[in-house]
Amino acid sequence: MIETGWIARFSTFCIRQRAAVVVVLGLATAVLTYFAALVEVKTVFADMLPSSHPYVKVHEKFADTFGGSNMVTIMVEAKQGDIFDPAILEKVQTLTFELRKVSAVNPFQIISLASKKAKEVRASTDNIETRPLMWPDVPKTEAELQELKAAVVRNPLVYGSYVSTDLKAALITVDFIDRLVDYGVVFHEINDLVNKVKDDRVHIHVVGDPILYGWVNHHLPETFHLVLATAALVAALLFLFTRTWRNTVLPMLAGLISAIWALGVIKLAGIHFEPLVIVVAVLISARAVSHSVQIVNRFDEEVDAIEAGKEKCEDAARLALLDMFRPGMLGIIADAGCMAVVALSPIPLLQKLTLLSVVWVFTLSVSAVILTPVLLSWGHHPKGYAHPLNTAPLLHKFLGFCAWVATSRARYAVLAGAALVFSFSCYYAFNLKIGDANPGSPILWSDAPYNRDSAAINNRFKGVDRMFVVVGGESSGFVKKTEVLESIGKFQRFMSAQPEIGGSMSIADVVPTVNRIMHEGNPRYYELGDSETVNGSLMYLFESVSEPGDLDRLVDTGYQNAAVTLLFRDRQGETIRTAVARVKEFMELNPLSQGAYYLAGGAVGVMAAVNEIILSGQIEAIALALFVLVVICSVVYRSTIAGMVFMVPVILSNTITFSVMAFMDIGMNINTVPVAALGIGLGVDYAFYIADRIKEELALGKDAVTATTIALHSTGLGVVITALVLILSVMLWWVSSLRFQAEMALLMGIWLAVSASSALLLMPSMLFVFRPAFVFGQKS
Numbered sequence: 001m002i003e004t005g006w007i008a009r010f011s012t013f014c015i016r017q018r019a020a021v022v023v024v025l026g027l028a029t030a031v032l033t034y035f036a037a038l039v040e041v042k043t044v045f046a047d048m049l050p051s052s053h054p055y056v057k058v059h060e061k062f063a064d065t066f067g068g069s070n071m072v073t074i075m076v077e078a079k080q081g082d083i084f085d086p087a088i089l090e091k092v093q094t095l096t097f098e099l100r101k102v103s104a105v106n107p108f109q110i111i112s113l114a115s116k117k118a119k120e121v122r123a124s125t126d127n128i129e130t131r132p133l134m135w136p137d138v139p140k141t142e143a144e145l146q147e148l149k150a151a152v153v154r155n156p157l158v159y160g161s162y163v164s165t166d167l168k169a170a171l172i173t174v175d176f177i178d179r180l181v182d183y184g185v186v187f188h189e190i191n192d193l194v195n196k197v198k199d200d201r202v203h204i205h206v207v208g209d210p211i212l213y214g215w216v217n218h219h220l221p222e223t224f225h226l227v228l229a230t231a232a233l234v235a236a237l238l239f240l241f242t243r244t245w246r247n248t249v250l251p252m253l254a255g256l257i258s259a260i261w262a263l264g265v266i267k268l269a270g271i272h273f274e275p276l277v278i279v280v281a282v283l284i285s286a287r288a289v290s291h292s293v294q295i296v297n298r299f300d301e302e303v304d305a306i307e308a309g310k311e312k313c314e315d316a317a318r319l320a321l322l323d324m325f326r327p328g329m330l331g332i333i334a335d336a337g338c339m340a341v342v343a344l345s346p347i348p349l350l351q352k353l354t355l356l357s358v359v360w361v362f363t364l365s366v367s368a369v370i371l372t373p374v375l376l377s378w379g380h381h382p383k384g385y386a387h388p389l390n391t392a393p394l395l396h397k398f399l400g401f402c403a404w405v406a407t408s409r410a411r412y413a414v415l416a417g418a419a420l421v422f423s424f425s426c427y428y429a430f431n432l433k434i435g436d437a438n439p440g441s442p443i444l445w446s447d448a449p450y451n452r453d454s455a456a457i458n459n460r461f462k463g464v465d466r467m468f469v470v471v472g473g474e475s476s477g478f479v480k481k482t483e484v485l486e487s488i489g490k491f492q493r494f495m496s497a498q499p500e501i502g503g504s505m506s507i508a509d510v511v512p513t514v515n516r517i518m519h520e521g522n523p524r525y526y527e528l529g530d531s532e533t534v535n536g537s538l539m540y541l542f543e544s545v546s547e548p549g550d551l552d553r554l555v556d557t558g559y560q561n562a563a564v565t566l567l568f569r570d571r572q573g574e575t576i577r578t579a580v581a582r583v584k585e586f587m588e589l590n591p592l593s594q595g596a597y598y599l600a601g602g603a604v605g606v607m608a609a610v611n612e613i614i615l616s617g618q619i620e621a622i623a624l625a626l627f628v629l630v631v632i633c634s635v636v637y638r639s640t641i642a643g644m645v646f647m648v649p650v651i652l653s654n655t656i657t658f659s660v661m662a663f664m665d666i667g668m669n670i671n672t673v674p675v676a677a678l679g680i681g682l683g684v685d686y687a688f689y690i691a692d693r694i695k696e697e698l699a700l701g702k703d704a705v706t707a708t709t710i711a712l713h714s715t716g717l718g719v720v721i722t723a724l725v726l727i728l729s730v731m732l733w734w735v736s737s738l739r740f741q742a743e744m745a746l747l748m749g750i751w752l753a754v755s756a757s758s759a760l761l762l763m764p765s766m767l768f769v770f771r772p773a774f775v776f777g778q779k780s
Contacts, residue, residue: 011322011373015314018374025371029257032264039263040272041220043213045070045178047349048610048670055609058470059601063178065556066468066563067109069603070181072190072208073464074172075457079201082167084145089114089138091197091204092170098196099174102189103182108552109175111162114138118158120151121517121542130542133158156513161505164460171461176210187214205453207464209603212441215450216275219737223278226736230282230729231255234289237725241395242296243385250372251292257367258288262360269359271352276443276671279733279741283748284335284360286729287685290722291331291368294689295324297718299376317377321370327692328369330636331685336361337632338625342673345617347610350673392717399716399760403709406764414765418758422652429658435573435611437667445739462502463567467576467604469583473595476558479507480536485528487592488564494586495566500575506564507539507554514538568604573667576608610670621673626650629684639774645766646691649758650684656754657747666743686719686759694767695775704776708764716760723756 014021049056059069076083076092083089093114100107111117119130133152139145152163162171176186187210194204231252238248259281266273273281302316302323336358343354405414436442439458440451457464471479471488478484488508495501512526515538519525529535539559543551555562568575580599587597600608629650630643666672693715697707730752733745767775 007325008322011318011325014321014370014374015318015377018377021370021374025257025366029260033260034264035267036260036263039267041217041275042272043183043216043274043276044272044349045181045183045209047352048347049606050346050609050613051348052346053609053613055600055605055612058598059605059609062468062470062556062561062563062601064106065552065561066470066565067175067466067553067602068106068178069601069606070176070178070209071109071466071603072174072176072186072206072210073457074174074190074194075169075203075205075453075460076172077169077203077205077456077460079203082149083163083170084149084167085201086138086140086145088170088202089134091202092172093134093138094197095172095193098193099172099190102174102176102193103185104176104180106175106177110172111174111553112172113152113158113162113170114172118155118162120155121514156509157505160462160503166460169460171457181210183210183213184217186210187217203456205456207450207454207457212443212450215444215448216738220275222737223275223741226733226741227278227282230286230732233729233732234286234725237728238289238293238721239386240389241391241721241725242293243387243390245386246379247293247296250296250375251289251368253375254288254292254364254368254372255285257371258360258363259285261363261366262356265359265363266356269355271356273356274349274353276738276740277353277356279730279736279744279748280357281360283726283730284357284364286726287331287335287361288364288368290685290718290726291324291328291364292372293722294328294715294718295320295368295372296376297714298324299373301714313379314377317373320376321373323696324373324689325369326636327688329365330632331688332361332364332369334629334632334684334688337628341621341624341628344621344624345613345673347613347670349670395717395720396713399712399720400709402716402760402764403712405761406708406712406768407705411765411768414761415769418648418652418762422655425652425655425659428662429655431662432658433573433662433665433667434615435576435607435667435669436571437573437665439570439572441571442667442669442743443671443738443740445737448737448739458502458569461567463569465568465571465604466565466602467568467579467608468563468565468601470561470563470598470601471592471595472561472598474560476560477536478595479555479559479562480532480539481594482528482530482532482535483593484562484595485511485535487590488562489528490590491564491586491597495564495579495582498575498579498582500569500572501579502567502569504564504566505553507551507562510542510551510554511535511538514542563601565602566604571604571607573611573669576604576611579604580608580612614668614670614673622654637774639772641772642774645763645770645772645774646684646687648766649687649755649762652758652762653751653754657751660750661747664743664746666747671740672744684755686723686755687763689715689719690759690763691767691775694764698776704768704771708768712760712764719756719759723752727752 074095076088076095078085078088092112096110096112096114099105099110114134116132116135118133120133121130133155134148139148149167153159159165190206190211194206198204235248235252238251242248299316299320302319303312306312306315339354339357339361343351345351405411440446440454444450454464471484485508488506492504492506492508496504508528511528515529516522516526529538553563553565566579583597583599599605626647630647633643633646634640690711693711694707697710698704702710727749730745730749734742736742
């Protein structure tokens with residue numbers, strides 16, 4: 001390479017002032033180590049909300065009244081017989097009462113058979129009265145138990161909703177104040193409470209976002225053990241392939257310093273660490289290992305090429321930094337640029353994760369690109385090997401095959417095969433689902449306790465997950481209008497036709513119940529009143545014998561807004577999109593003369609907002625990331641053709657990975673979006689090194705065949721070693737108790753495999769066939 005320009009001057013400066021460089025970087029690392037140790041690992045609910053989305057605005061406005069998205073559901077299930085056993089009912093009562101002591105709980109939103117809100121309404125010639133079904137005492141005698149059972153069965157607001165239709169299970173729902181909830185604390189407090197009452201009489205099942213993310217925190221120790229195991233495996237594989245301690249220690253040091261700098265910087269920026277992206281962070285640090293290995297290999301080549309002398313290692317280190325600076329920094333900038341587009345999302349969690357990832361990627365420029373050659377300048381070329389197992393001949397045979405493919409007519413078969421694979425994977429990638437792709441939580445395995453609990457509750461009740469739709473007007477008393485109540489009832493029947501919606505609740509369920517009671521329980525009167533005055537009177541009668549908060553889940557205090565709560569059996573993306581589409585269809589076909597329906601609150605409402613943002617923004621984000629890649633490559637190589645050439649392996653690796661996601665039923669959700677963006681950068685790193693080395697050899701006067709062969713046997717060796725090391729290491733995460741981490745590791749492994757294959761076969765074949773000027777120069 002011609003030693004001119006600022007890169008040459010920078011390389012010379014770093015090696016000549018190597019002591020100062022190491023001291024400065026060492027001091028910075030020491031300071032950042034202190035801050036890195038203080039980083040919080042947690043999930044914050046508010047970060048998941050796209051606050052600008054209309055659904056989230058509705059949710060935030062009415063969450064305190066109609067229920068937030070952090071609801072926990074507890075099912076007490078009798079192992080033998082039904083729940084109408086004093087010992088089992090006492091457990092329901094204990095859980096109900098003790099939940100008031102849990103952190104961040106909304107005490108007015110604890111509902112169960114044992115709560116004061118579960119009431120029976122009775123009427124006589126003298127008055128109308130309500131009595132709690134099972135408060136404050138649990139029935140003891142057989143007669144009392146039978147009376148309670150009968151009261152439950154004839155109460156439509158309890159039977160099927162808080163007591164299963166087969167009478168074998170009771171449900172307790174508790175809501176939390178969203179801005180105060182700490183998932184880890186709530187998880188431990190509720191589990192401690194459940195363990196106190198659990199015995200051989202009952203099964204107790206617990207679900208809800210605080211429990212789900214509590215399980216994520218519960219598995220953090222295992223995750224940290226996987227991080228350590230991954231680091232150990234990377235070191236062992238590097239030692240196996242490189243056969244020297246130096247070539248093992250320096251790349252591992254680069255990865256460690258990268259992690260320290262990234263964690264220290266995000267702590268200074270006031271950002272916490274999201275547990276679910278730890279596998280992504282590990283992979284980014286592993287990229288430091290990859291860049292460092294390339295520089296070490298190039299250093300060894302330069303040492304062999306330089307005549308013996310006391311400054312041999314210094315010159316080799318300077319040349320390694322000079323030669324590898326452009327492809328190394330280009331890969332880093334491409335990774336960071338492609339990740340940065342995720343910050344355009346209005347979801348705070350994705351914005352913070354983007355900052356974390358971009359900072360982490362840029363630390364590679366210090367830990368690998370600069371520090372590795374500086375440390376090498378003090379070393380010496382190893383004269384022996386640490387172990388006798390030599391994998392180099394096998395690797396070079398494979399690289400020789402790659403060189404033969406790229407320089408023979410077989411290159412056309414590679415291009416045709418790549419086109420065929422792209423066409424098939426592109427077609428199949430359109431089956432990728434937005435949102436959760438399966439029942440239960442995709443974060444955990446299907447046989448995890450949380451998903452088993454979710455399936456058990458959905459099997460006995462109408463649904464675990466909730467979405468409320470608000471019906472509101474501009475004046476108090478709006479909900480009492482006959483037109484509104486009839487519309488609500490019609491809306492509930494319309495939505496219940498969707499199989500995934502197990503049921504619904506609204507004020508329109510209460511009024512017919514009171515009307516029937518006022519007519520001595522005659523089922524013929526289980527209907528709305530025939531006028532607004534009658535309906536208003538029925539509501540007044542019910543409210544007059546109720547206590548404050550009894551109707552909170554149904555209407556606000558001024559009867560200006562009412563909630564229709566839909567109970568979902570799963571959170572699959574298709575289920576939510578279908579429900580939202582049906583709500584909009586009903587609103588369009590059944591407009592109110594006054595007031596309107598407003599989407600949407602609760603856990604499912606918030607998830608609907610997130611899914612809509614991902615659905616609308618995913619294609620744009622991918623297109624923008626590719627545009628960023630094209631611009632970066634075009635600027636660096638001063639050729640728009642360069643951007644188009646490097647986009648080919650990226651598009652291929654993306655479509656293959658997305659098709660695998662579709663095949664494995666891995667949905668594109670708030671957790672997988674950052675991984676997809678990172679993959680765009682991962683799809684091009686190796687190609688930069690190969691193309692740049694071919695360009696360099698051609699500039700030295702080599703012919704195309706020789707240049708390609710040298711590039712693949714030198715730079716290609718680093719690609720093969722780092723690809724094998726990283727792929728085998730991330731596969732270790734398949735044993736994780738968190739399904740999300742295991743699947744993301746698998747996807748990253750596939751991405752790396754496709755990227756390496758593209759760099760070793762597709763990229764040199766494309767360059768050899770099309771002879772782009774940014775590599776081969778202008779034709780004379």
